[in-house]
Amino acid sequence: MTFSPAAPRVTLLAGGVGGARLAHGLALALPDGGAEHLTAVVNVGDDTERHGLLVSPDLDTVMYTLAGANDEERGWGLQGETYATLEQLARLGEDTWFTLGDKDLATHVVRTAALRDGEPLSAVTTRLAAALGVRARLLPVTDDRLRTLVDTPSGRVAFQEYFVRRRHADAVLGLAFDGAATSRPAPGVLDAVAGADVLVVAPSNPFLSVEPVLAVPGVRDAVRASSARRVAVSPIVGGQAIKGPAAQILETLGHEVSALGVARLYAGLVDVMVVDDADAALADPIREIGLDVVVTDTIMGDPAGRERLARAVLAAVGHPVP
Amino acid sequence: MTFSPAAPRVTLLAGGVGGARLAHGLALALPDGGAEHLTAVVNVGDDTERHGLLVSPDLDTVMYTLAGANDEERGWGLQGETYATLEQLARLGEDTWFTLGDKDLATHVVRTAALRDGEPLSAVTTRLAAALGVRARLLPVTDDRLRTLVDTPSGRVAFQEYFVRRRHADAVLGLAFDGAATSRPAPGVLDAVAGADVLVVAPSNPFLSVEPVLAVPGVRDAVRASSARRVAVSPIVGGQAIKGPAAQILETLGHEVSALGVARLYAGLVDVMVVDDADAALADPIREIGLDVVVTDTIMGDPAGRERLARAVLAAVGHPVP
Numbered sequence: 156m157t158f159s160p161a162a163p164r165v166t167l168l169a170g171g172v173g174g175a176r177l178a179h180g181l182a183l184a185l186p187d188g189g190a191e192h193l194t195a196v197v198n199v200g201d202d203t204e205r206h207g208l209l210v211s212p213d214l215d216t217v218m219y220t221l222a223g224a225n226d227e228e229r230g231w232g233l234q235g236e237t238y239a240t241l242e243q244l245a246r247l248g249e250d251t252w253f254t255l256g257d258k259d260l261a262t263h264v265v266r267t268a269a270l271r272d273g274e275p276l277s278a279v280t281t282r283l284a285a286a287l288g289v290r291a292r293l294l295p296v297t298d299d300r301l302r303t304l305v306d307t308p309s310g311r312v313a314f315q316e317y318f319v320r321r322r323h324a325d326a327v328l329g330l331a332f333d334g335a336a337t338s339r340p341a342p343g344v345l346d347a348v349a350g351a352d353v354l355v356v357a358p359s360n361p362f363l364s365v366e367p368v369l370a371v372p373g374v375r376d377a378v379r380a381s382s383a384r385r386v387a388v389s390p391i392v393g394g395q396a397i398k399g400p401a402a403q404i405l406e407t408l409g410h411e412v413s414a415l416g417v418a419r420l421y422a423g424l425v426d427v428m429v430v431d432d433a434d435a436a437l438a439d440p441i442r443e444i445g446l447d448v449v450v451t452d453t454i455m456g457d458p459a460g461r462e463r464l465a466r467a468v469l470a471a472v473g474h475p476v477p
Numbered sequence: 478m479t480f481s482p483a484a485p486r487v488t489l490l491a492g493g494v495g496g497a498r499l500a501h502g503l504a505l506a507l508p509d510g511g512a513e514h515l516t517a518v519v520n521v522g523d524d525t526e527r528h529g530l531l532v533s534p535d536l537d538t539v540m541y542t543l544a545g546a547n548d549e550e551r552g553w554g555l556q557g558e559t560y561a562t563l564e565q566l567a568r569l570g571e572d573t574w575f576t577l578g579d580k581d582l583a584t585h586v587v588r589t590a591a592l593r594d595g596e597p598l599s600a601v602t603t604r605l606a607a608a609l610g611v612r613a614r615l616l617p618v619t620d621d622r623l624r625t626l627v628d629t630p631s632g633r634v635a636f637q638e639y640f641v642r643r644r645h646a647d648a649v650l651g652l653a654f655d656g657a658a659t660s661r662p663a664p665g666v667l668d669a670v671a672g673a674d675v676l677v678v679a680p681s682n683p684f685l686s687v688e689p690v691l692a693v694p695g696v697r698d699a700v701r702a703s704s705a706r707r708v709a710v711s712p713i714v715g716g717q718a719i720k721g722p723a724a725q726i727l728e729t730l731g732h733e734v735s736a737l738g739v740a741r742l743y744a745g746l747v748d749v750m751v752v753d754d755a756d757a758a759l760a761d762p763i764r765e766i767g768l769d770v771v772v773t774d775t776i777m778g779d780p781a782g783r784e785r786l787a788r789a790v791l792a793a794v795g796h797p798v799p
Contacts, residue, residue, distance in 0.1 A: 207590025239559050243583035247608045257579045261565035264586075268529025286569045 162192050163352035163474035166383070170198045170364020171213045172230040172398050173390055173455075174357035175220035177468070180461030181355070182221055182291050184469065184476050189291030194347040195221075196374075198359070199276070199295045200303030200332055200367030203315040205253045206244060208263040209270060212315075213364065214280055214295055215262055222287035230398065233258045252320045277341040294347065296368045299338035303367055304331040314363070323400040326407045330362055335370040340377075348377040353474050354425075356387035358453065360401040361420050362408065369424075378424050384472035385425040388453055388464070389414035393433040397454070415440050422446060427471050429453060429464075447471075484514050485674035485796040488705070492520045492686020493535045494552040494720050495712055495777075496679035497542035499790070502783030503677070504543055504613050506791065506798050511613030516669040517543075518696075520681070521598070521617045522625030522654055522689030525637040527575045528566060530585040531592060534637075535686065536602055536617055537584055544609035552720065555580045574642045599663040616669065618690045621660035625689055626653040636685070645722040648729045652684055657692040662699075670699040675796050676747075678709035680775065682723040683742050684730065691746075700746050706794035707747040710775055710786070711736035715755040719776070737762050744768060749793050751775060751786075769793075 162185050167178055174197065182189035198213045212231065219225035219233055226232045236256030245251045255263065262283060269279035275298040284293045305317040307325035317325060348354060359365055369375040378385065391414050396402040402412050410416040414430040418441040421428070428446045430437055431453040438448040449471035455461040469476055484507050489500055496519065504511035520535045534553065541547035541555055548554045558578030567573045577585070584605060591601035597620040606615045627639040629647035639647060670676060681687055691697040700707065713736050718724040724734045732738040736752040740763040743750070750768045752759055753775040760770040771793035777783040791798055 206586045207593055208586065233565075237559060237561050237579070239579035240562060240583050240586070243555075243580040244586065247583055247587050247605055249583075249587060257559070257561035258565040260562050260582070261569055261571075264528045264530065264562070264566065265569050265571060271529055283569055 162186050162476055163469060164350065165189075165193050165353045165355060165469070166347045166351035167193065167195045167355045167357055168365060168368050168378075169195050169213070169217055169357040170359030170368075171201070171216045173388075174198075174213065174359045174364060175217040175225070176455040176461050177355065177357045177388065177465060178217050178291065179220045179458060180455060180463070180465030181469075183458060183462040184465040187290055189221075193291035194294060194343070194351070195291060196294050196296050196344050196347060196368060198364045198368050199297060199301055200363070201314050201318070202302065203253070203313065205255060205263075206249055208260070208267045210253070210255070210263050211266065211276070211280075211295070214293065215259070218280070218284050218287060218289060218293055221284070221289040221291055221293070224287060232256050253315060275341070277343070292343070292347070294343055295341050296344055296374060297338040297371045298341045299334060301332055301334040301338050301367060301371065303363060304333050306330065318363075318400075323403070327362070327400070327404045328407060330366065332367045332370045335367065336372070338371050340371050340373050344371075345373055345377050348374065348381055348383075351381065351383040353469060353472050354378065354381055354383040354385040355468055356385070356421060356425055358388040358390040358397065360390060360396075360399055360404070361417055362401075362404050363399075375424070384427070384474065386427040386429060386468055386472045387417070387421045387425040388429045388468060389417045389431065389434065391417050392431040392453060413437060418446055419444060429468055429471055484508050484798055485791060486672065487511075487515050487675045487677060487791070488669045488673035489515065489517045489677045489679055490687060490690050490700075491517050491535070491539055491679040492681030492690075493523070493538045495710075496520075496535065496681040496686060497539040497547070498777040498783050499677065499679045499710065499787060500539050500613065501542045501780060502777060502785070502787030503791075505780060505784040506787040509612055511543075515613035516616060516665070516673070517613060518616050518618050518666050518669060518690060520686045520690050521619060521623050522685070523636050523640070524624065525575070525635065527577060527585075528571055530582070530589045532575070532577070532585050533588065533598070533602075533617070536615065537581070540602070540606050540609060540611060540615055543606070543611040543613055543615070546609060554578050575637060597663070599665070614665070614669070616665055617663050618666055618696060619660040619693045620663045622656045623660050623689060623693065624655040625685060626655050628652065640685075640722075645725075649684070649722070649726045650729060652688070654689045654692045657689065658694070660693050662693050662695050666693075667695055667699050670696065670703055670705075673703065673705040675791060675794050676700065676703055676705040676707040677790055678707070678743060678747055680710040680712040680719065682712060682718075682721055682726065683739055684723070684726050685721075697746070706749070706796065708749040708751060708790055708794045709739070709743045709747040710751045710790060711739045711753065711756065713739050714753040714775060735759060740768055741766060751790055751793055
């Protein structure tokens with residue numbers, strides 16, 4: 156609980172699995188599980204309503220992972236889940252293509268009830284994270300409604316329609332962030348960006364996870380203006396995404412499918428790119444566009460691997476932790 | 478599905494377990510599971526919000542029992558329930574004194590979402606009952622909010638606070654039906670009462686289950702005016718309630734704790750009282766207040782016992798079924 160002056164204040168911009176794993180690594184590397192030192196600002200563009208309940212997949216993935224309670228095999232949801240409610244929902248005629256476990260449902264039930272009672276998303280998130288034993292601070296980028304919409308060859312669809320129902324098989328022709336223009340950063344977000352010693356862009360999907368965070372008015376400018384050392388970890392390794400459709404989306408949107416392509420997207424927003432050993436050859440081309448580069452093993456499997464990457468990221472920006 | 482002219486159209490006014498069991502017996506006795514012949518008009522005064530979800534205990538007990546899916550041992554809830562969501566809700570800081578199973582939660586989730594979308598309670602009830610295979614018609618007495626409040630020595634409390642949380646241990650000094658005065662009968666209720674050949678008051682708690690049904694403006698008058706043969710089954714057998722606090726409530730509200738006490742409450746509303754063999758001695762006193770009496774075994778254990786009582790009730794009002 157005590158603030159450790161030796162450790163940096165770290166703010167992470169995060170989406171789902173990649174963001175969750177790096178958040179976990181940072182929580183392990185920083186004092187006291189990241190309490191007082193780590194703030195994760197999380198995408199809410201993936202949020203959706205299912206069966207009348209608000210589901211916040213990215214927030215929950217980060218929260219469950221920080222709590223050590225997530226299902227490591229799938230990367231999302233809680234360990235040891237059962238599906239009795241979902242099976243009964245199907246019997247009652249509900250469309251159950253979006254998998255919700257019984258324990259996971261408790262999160263959505265509490266959150267939905269809180270929001271209907273007027274509690275902001277950030278406040279109920281703080282409450283839920285504390286109940287699960289999370290020490291780091293977890294913030295939705297906004298308390299307002301922001302929804303990612305995906306333009307596909309068959310038209311514009313809601314994010315989870317694209318991502319889960321259609322298993323991200325459609326070509327992504329464009330993205331829109333419904334509500335972003337009028338959204339406001341959640342309390343604490345701008346301060347966390349401005350006041351950090353280190354600002355980390357997680358190895359999350361640049362378009363689906365990071366862009367909707369930056370699209371909240373004020374956030375991109377705060378990142379640009381921040382005096383923090385700013386570092387991004389490439390989600391593309393050896394020309395492929397670790398998980399999810401980042402590679403396809405880079406391609407259909409006309410970007411190079413590589414850590415260099417990602418670096419070009421983040422030029423002006425970060426000072427340092429962390430790329431995988433497999434992409435050592437891209438270090439010079441990335442330096443040519445004005446970014447420092449650190450090459451390391453970026454694959455985060457178990458908690459030890461996450462902590463290792465977190466330590467490498469902090470060291471890359473001159474804030475090694477003991 | 479075909480209307481059988483030989484079978485009567487039966488409308489049952491029902492609360493929870495007693496109402497559910499007699500509804501089940503009637504569904505077994507009438508053609509085609511009660512389709513076209515049986516309407517259960519059910520109390521909603523027990524309804525409550527838990528974790529932001531609308532729970533309708535009496536409707537669900539009748540629905541689950543008619544579906545053959547209820548937990549017979551407890552009398553409420555579904556068979557083979559698990560409690561993963563409830564346990565997680567407790568971990569998240571929720572007060573979980575009201576037990577909700579994982580499968581049962583699906584009902585509340587669907588109902589709550591439907592109501593928030595503007596679907597009336599009666600419509601979503603029809604949909605849920607059909608999904609569970611219920612053939613009889615199930616109607617909440619009203620689509621409007623009606624909540625039973627209980628006056629106890631320590632003040633007025635919500636019904637489930639009295640009934641579940643405090644295990645109906647308080648003396649009931651009075652009852653109020655919040656919202657009743659401005660509520661309207663759900664579509665079909667008055668027609669079901671007026672157009673029935675047989676109107677049955679279930680062996681439910683007269684104060685907690687039947688009175689809030691009659692308290693919806695128009696319902697009591699429709700019962701009084703109905704040309705149906707009207708029959709009530711006493712929930713008091715040998716001076717005791719089969720289940721629940723009916724006996725204590727009769728006593729604290731100044732009524733005789735017997736089938737005769739119940740008959741006095743229903744005088745003017747029904748033509749025939751069905752009392753248990755144990756109360757044969759009360760037949761003459763009940764006749765003296767102007768009601769016909771049929772003495773039979775009113776204990777409904779298994780489905781066969783329910784059907785037997787249902788047949789006795791229909792025969793008691795001159796509508797025996799083959």
